[in-house]
Amino acid sequence: MHKIEDYNTLPILNIANYLNLFINTSNKTTCFLHKEKNPSLSFNTALNYWHCFGCGAGGTVIDLVIKYKGYSFIQACQWLDKNFAKFNNNDIQNKNRNIENKFNTSIEKKIYTNTNKKIYKWIINNLKLSDEAFKYLNKQRKLKTNIIEQLKIADIKQTDTFFKKAIERWGIKKLVNAGLIKIDRDNDRKKLRFIWRDNVIIFPFYDEQEEIVYLQARRISNLQPKYINLYNVQPQLYNLNILNRLKAGDRLCICEGVIDAITLYQYNYNSIGVPGVFNFNKNWIEKFIKYQIYIVPDNDIAGINFADGMNKLFMENGKLITLIKLPISRKDANDYFAHFSN
Numbered sequence: 397m398h399k400i401e402d403y404n405t406l407p408i409l410n411i412a413n414y415l416n417l418f419i420n421t422s423n424k425t426t427c428f429l430h431k432e433k434n435p436s437l438s439f440n441t442a443l444n445y446w447h448c449f450g451c452g453a454g455g456t457v458i459d460l461v462i463k464y465k466g467y468s469f470i471q472a473c474q475w476l477d478k479n480f481a482k483f484n485n486n487d488i489q490n491k492n493r494n495i496e497n498k499f500n501t502s503i504e505k506k507i508y509t510n511t512n513k514k515i516y517k518w519i520i521n522n523l524k525l526s527d528e529a530f531k532y533l534n535k536q537r538k539l540k541t542n543i544i545e546q547l548k549i550a551d552i553k554q555t556d557t558f559f560k561k562a563i564e565r566w567g568i569k570k571l572v573n574a575g576l577i578k579i580d581r582d583n584d585r586k587k588l589r590f591i592w593r594d595n596v597i598i599f600p601f602y603d604e605q606e607e608i609v610y611l612q613a614r615r616i617s618n619l620q621p622k623y624i625n626l627y628n629v630q631p632q633l634y635n636l637n638i639l640n641r642l643k644a645g646d647r648l649c650i651c652e653g654v655i656d657a658i659t660l661y662q663y664n665y666n667s668i669g670v671p672g673v674f675n676f677n678k679n680w681i682e683k684f685i686k687y688q689i690y691i692v693p694d695n696d697i698a699g700i701n702f703a704d705g706m707n708k709l710f711m712e713n714g715k716l717i718t719l720i721k722l723p724i725s726r727k728d729a730n731d732y733f734a735h736f737s738n
């Protein structure tokens with residue numbers, strides 16, 4: 397049990413978002429206590445309270461939960477405890493430390509070089525999209541043909557042949573630095589291992605200069621892991637070049653995976669994919685501060701952690717974001733839209 401002040405200093409807009417209240421850009425929503433056309437329930441973010449100019453209801457964070465959920469005072473505190481415990485207890489410091497540690501180790505990872513960019517570009521230019529891979533993207537994941545072409549998605553069928561060709565062109569050392577070859581030591585004998593060994597779809601990641609700075613692979617078979625990242629190379633943001641087309645105040649969706657980002661993008665939602673909250677470089681936050689940020693997490697435990705982590709990172713930078721909750725029956729943004737396009 398925490399002090400009442402602890403609950404009432406939780407950011408009220410985030411609590412309201414969490415309760416699925418749709419809040420407009422002037423921090424108003426239609427009152428949930430009565431029917432109305434125009435929003436008269438207003439949130440004061442500076443003083444952290446809410447007030448409805450229609451019916452006069454209002455109050456603190458706890459009052460909002462009591463009224464919205466029909467809870468008693470104790471139940472409202474318990475609900476806040478359950479859902480927002482990490483804002484108040486000591487875990488917050490431990491969690492910070494964990495993020496810090498992950499961040500430090502990722503700095504040690506090789507930062508991509510100009511040679512890497514040339515290699516990634518060469519790979520994409522030397523690949524095509526097979527019928528099988530197209531079928532997976534188009535029929536199963538419902539991605540549109542023009543989007544698949546525009547994003548230069550390709551696949552590799554004969555990985556051994558492809559790597560042989562790549563070694564001839566670039567040499568082993570450069571491919572190791574680019575995270576495409578792993579060297580395993582087996583009784584003092586070096587063994588080269590290609591990171592892709594069966595049919596994989598390759599997604600190129602473009603940066604704001606429209607250069608390819610990362611590649612992520614998705615296996616077509618059901619073998620695990622489904623997604624293969626480059627070895628020892630800092631993962632990047634997917635679809636980052638979209639920022640070139642946005643202006644301050646525009647909406648930007650942030651989701652967990654490449655395919656979700658593409659799905660939102662093809663339905664005209666500006667979106668980028670992040671490589672998981674632990675691979676999220678804190679310096680990236682400043683790229684997003686000027687947009688209206690919507691987090692679209694997957695409907696699973698990892699998604700909840702992702703949303704919490706992103707929410708916290710943005711809040712530490714004084715930025716309020718909106719969490720989008722998909723219907724419980726849909727597992728992610730791709731599943732949500734694929735369902736409607738059937």
Ligand SMILES: [Zn+2]
Nearest residue numbers: 427448450451
């Ligand atoms: Zn009201």
